[in-house]
Structures are given as C-alpha cells and as structure tokens.
Amino acid sequence: MTASDKPRTRIQQRNINAIQEAALDVFSANGFRGATVDQIAASAGLSKPNLLYYFPSKEAIHVALLAALMDTWLAPLREIKDTGDPVSELLGYVQRKLEMSRDLPRESRLFANEILQGAPRLSGTLGSELKPLVDEKAALIQSWVEAGKIAPVHPYHLLFSIWSLTQHYADFDVQVRMILGDEDPFEGAQNHLQDMFGKMLRP
C-alpha cells in the first residue's frame, strides 16, 4: 500500500505480471486450498523457488490478487451517477456488470470462491471499501424512489439482485452452458436482464 513497493526492473515487472496472471487462472479454477504453488509457478513459466523470490508465500499472492480485484470489481458501481436518468443509470450498471462476467469470468470466480469460504481474506476490504460505497449508492437509489423516479424497491436487495444475476453467468458457467447447449449465454442474458430490470424499475 505504500508508494515505494512498485516493481523496478523490467524482469520484475514481467515476472510479477506472469505470476499474477497464472495465479488468477489457478486460484479461480481451484480455490485457494485447491491451488498449489507448483501449479502457479509452472503456469507462469518459473520454478517454485523463483516464484517465492517474488512473493513471500502462497497467501501473499492470493491477497495481492484480491486487492487488485476489488478496484476493477467495484468500478461499475462507482460509475452510477446521481445526474442523468435513474432508470438508464441502473440499466447501464446491469449492462456493465454483465459485460464483466463475460470478459472477466476468472475474477468473478475468484471473488465467488472467497465469499463462499466466508471471505477469510477479504472481510477487511469488504467492510472498509464495499460497505461504504454500497451505502452511498443505496441512499441514492432510495432518493430516486422517494422522488418517484423509479418504482419502489428495497435498494440493498436491488443491488443483490444485480450482482447475483450477472455474476451467475460467470460463476455457474458450466451449468448454464450445459442447459443452453449451443445458444450464447450472454446474448440471451442481456435481453432477459434488460427486460426484467426495465419492468421492475420503471415507475
């Protein structure tokens, strides 16, 4: 978190990058305990001791990954503005979250894995980053409800709905594809979700 712990040489930059990329693959596919340092090292093209030269422990890699993730993950929510049409703002949020599930499924699964296990390495960030942001946006949504700009909804549960519906397509990908067969999940999801939230939000 200090300003001085940035990578310096280009070898460091390349290797740290490769490690994080590999770790994202392995952690998101197997969970924390299901992932091995050897796996990550191999996938990054490094030997295990070499990997541990850059990160002091398996846990440190995981923590670094989660820390980096939170920013990307919360970005779409931050983008909801109090100016502009409320319904469009919220439908836009749904759209952005769905695109993240499509384009960053590994990140979604990493996050899901962590929460499923009770967020042992994330509850701090959850309280200090997620909670305040959610409270702020929930208040905004509440104000829209009171102004009659959108239909009455419970702001927190509305946000839960958006999260669960969009992330489902990344986290439960296997199941979704098994049922849909050849059909593209995200095309159908987009129509379905825009329609659904449209009906639910318009006053």
Place this chain on the structure above:
Amino acid sequence: MTASDKPRTRIQQRNINAIQEAALDVFSANGFRGATVDQIAASAGLSKPNLLYYFPSKEAIHVALLAALMDTWLAPLREIKDTGDPVSELLGYVQRKLEMSRDLPRESRLFANEILQGAPRLSGTLGSELKPLVDEKAALIQSWVEAGKIAPVHPYHLLFSIWSLTQHYADFDVQVRMILGDEDPFEGAQNHLQDMFGKMLRP
C-alpha cells in the same frame, strides 16, 4: 444405486449419518480440496480409520453427499405443475427455493462449490437429471407464454434468474449480512423477489 447397499445395523445407520452430516459441514465450508478427512472424522466423533471403514475414500463421501443432494435440490422444480395458475406456480417456486436457501444453506454452498470448480463430480448427474427436468419445465413455461398466461420470457433465463437470486442469499451470506447489518436477509428478500417476479411475469 443397487437396492442392497442400504445400511443394516443401527451402528452403521448412526455412523454413516454422522459422517454425512459432518461432511456436509466441512465440505460446504471449505470445498472438496479444502476439507480433510481428519476434520470430517473429528466432527463426526470418529477416528479417521473408523470413518474410512464406512466410506472407502474422501471422494466417496463427497459423491454420496452430492448424489443425496440432487434429489432435495430438484424437488422444488419438480413441484411446478401444468395445472393451476402459471404465475402462482412460478411465484411458489421462487418461494420454495428461497426457503431452501434459508433452511439448507450448507447444501446450497456444497452445490455452488462443485459448480464453481467446473462440476468435476457432478457433470454426469447434471446431464442425466437436471437437464431433462429443466427442458421439460422450460417447455411448460414456453407454453404458458404462447397461451398468453404469463408475460413473454426466455424460459431458461427465467430459471437461471430464480436460481441465482435465491441461492445468492445462501452462497453469499457473509456479504449479504455485512451489508444488511441487523436486518433479516430473508424477510426482505421474500418481499423483493415476490414483487420482482410478479412484475416480470404478469402479462
């Protein structure tokens, strides 16, 4: 799957039961690889070799658990009948699924863990049990749409919505409670979901 592998003595019945109960705790909280046989044995009040006297391997316990789970898990979907009011049938399904998240959160997490890891031990059952049932109910929903009994929806995505929204309250429990504070998640969820699907389904 044969008829002859039922437990016989009452000691067997008690211990097999205790093992499954303990395994559900441990697997759902830590995932397959995160769980240890020692943990399960301790939680069941047995020694490790004693546990392995009843189940040949860790994997066997997990498989037994998943097999037992699928029945309970699919029961609410099976209950959707082609007689009776379509909207009530679907809202009833939402209700039952939400109650399952409240009353059987461990089962929900066990399932979520398995799907997240790519369903390595469940893809068979998924194809042979889930898929046909879902196809059948999707066809029913489609027929309701065509008859104008409910608003036009994509049947598969409607089912995905119900699953993700209800299971979210079990799987992401930590996050939900962190945000809601003292508020009861399920009370709010019930109102929110009934309202949401009501609006979406009524023609």
Place this chain on the structure above:
DNA sequence: CCTGATCCTGACCAATTGGTCAAATGTTGA
C-alpha cells in the same frame, strides 16, 4: 456363554505441499 461378524484403534506409510537456503548464473551501471 460362546462364536463369528462387526466395529474400532494405534501405528504406520508414501505422496504432496509450502517453504528455505546456499550457491550458481545473469544483468547493469560506473
């Protein structure tokens, strides 16, 4: 009350895994 089947345990094993370390090899800037 005794005999065969069931149930249980301590001791043990091999494989895996996270992590260490001293030494070898590369890289870089003065």
Place this chain on the structure above:
DNA sequence: TCAACATTTGACCAATTGGTCAGGATCAGG
C-alpha cells in the same frame, strides 16, 4: 571490465494428508 546487485536453481525439510493394516474390542444370535 568488473563489482555490486538481481535472478534463478537444485537439493532439501518439516508438516500435512489420504489411506492401509494387523490386531483388539464389542456385539448379536444361537
């Protein structure tokens, strides 16, 4: 060029973990 520094490696270690096994304890039925 060469010395300081960064990078990489093979060998190694201790702890954990899934699973085995021989034998002892317990139980149920005749």
